[in-house]
Amino acid sequence: MDDITGSRQWRVPSSLPAAKLAGAVLLIALGLLFADGDAVRLVLAILTAAVLAGWAVRDLIAPVRLAVDPTGLSVIHGFAGHRLLPWTAVEAITVDRRPRLGLTSEVLEIDTGDSLHLFGRFDLGTTPEEVAAELRAVRPKQ
Missing domain, CATH: 4.10.860 (DNA Excision Repair, Uvrb; Chain A)
Structure with a gap:
């Protein structure tokens, strides 16, 4: 959207x-x-x-788990709230891949140093790798 x-x-x-x-x-x-x-x-x-x-x-x-705009990220927080993370607070955006029971699971990790926000495929409606690529492309250069 x-x-x-x-x-x-x-x-x-x-x-x-x-x-x-x-x-x-x-x-x-x-x-x-x-x-x-x-x-x-x-x-x-x-x-x-x-x-x-x-x-x-x-x-x-609260169907929206993650949102991005030029000011930063909005992540799900608590049961149905959202928390704004300015780009300056985001230290790393990574995708963790782990093999389990013959399948590979992917989790998008957004690290702020103080907190770690995890999102799976069913949170995002697409693969975490695709979302990570979009977030890195939108993220302002530091």
Whole structure:
């Protein structure tokens, strides 16, 4: 989502909250189906579904995880807030790649020295490498 001021946003794919809510409903259905009179199983299924639904609500309330403009970066902070990081505060923009279970995971790391902000593919809606390249291109030369 580019606009004329040179800002860009990366957000959670719209299908992800729907999948999380569907998973929550499925967990409750499975809990009801397999509880067999055991309240602990049902309560555990409901609690897990509530956490998953809360995670989906966060995606709906604050879908934008990362935004950039000429003044700096805006990153998700807390449950649904945002924090502005001026370019002078950003020390490094890197992509961490790690092989796990035969797959390689990528995480965008934005280091301010005081804090480290991590974003995966499902936070950004695209690969972390693409986002890192765009951020480096927009970042003012120091």
